[in-house]
Amino acid sequence: MSIIEVNGLRKAYGGRPAVDGIGFAVDEGEIFGILGPNGAGKTTTVECVEGLRAPDAGVVRVAGLDPRADRGELTAILGVQLQESELQEKLTVREALELYSAFYPRPADWRELAERLGITGKLTTRFGRLSGGQKQRLFIALALIGRPRVVVLDELTTGLDPRARRDTWKLIEEVRDSGVTVLLVTHFMEEAQQLCDRIAVFKQGRVAALDSPAGLIRRSAGGTVLAFTPSRPLDDGDLTGLPEATTFERRDGRLTIHGTDATVNAVISLLARHRVTAHQLRITDSTLDDAFLELTAEQEN
């Protein structure tokens, strides 16, 4: 069941399309990622979902609501991560949590949220004195305070150190496990690969691909790469018959084969059948990074 639906979304700035027919649907309870190079239209799309921008064309629905027309009802459903400039420097963490609780009819217990986010020790600290990681934690708490069904997080872990980033990922998984749907815009491939159930890859205002992280990797031409030096040469006929192998090449007696897990298994059987030893065998999988670069590569004319 989709909780966010975007269809045929278009938005141009000064005649230049920023979003050029974007469509995707987010299932309730998933972490849905939006990836894309700078200027691909990610923020514009998310702002249309949040009701902050009016689309030129297309349909956006969040739990059946039109984000522009049903703004009041939407605030009860959608939690949005604030930008740093939106919170006063002098406000303490406690004041910010109390203030935002007062905006909602049935807020979550802010003390419990502060505890879960590890900022209980910072309640009397002013916002301007928090570290980048503590600010992010506070923003997540504020995004969750209205008990939203959907939370939108744009560049959640930018500026965090590796440990704070990993802690934040754990937290987002807990948020999802509590039944909240997460729409996540990120530039970090590892983050997307770890967290997202599905990812839409944006390119020049369009969706270039939409799949699970594993699905995107499978689609990329790299796939699984197997390289070894056989103890004696293998016949081309045996190699061309390998299942799901896309290419193979020989260089200085070393053989490199691109394929999938099925190819690896077939190569191992082939070697055993011919009693050939594979010296310096290396098997590597493509990463989401490889898939992303391939999907968003500029077309060469």
Ligand SMILES: Nc1ncnc2c1ncn2[C@@H]1O[C@H](COP(=O)(O)OP(=O)(O)OP(=O)(O)O)[C@@H](O)[C@H]1O
């Ligand atoms: N308010 C605006 N006025 C004019 N052009 C804009 C405005 N906001 C965005 N754009 C342009 O629209 C395009 C898409 O921008 P958008 O911010 O949606 O991309 P993005 O994918 O979020 O990029 P980034 O990864 O850099 O944040 C860009 O070319 C950008 O310059």
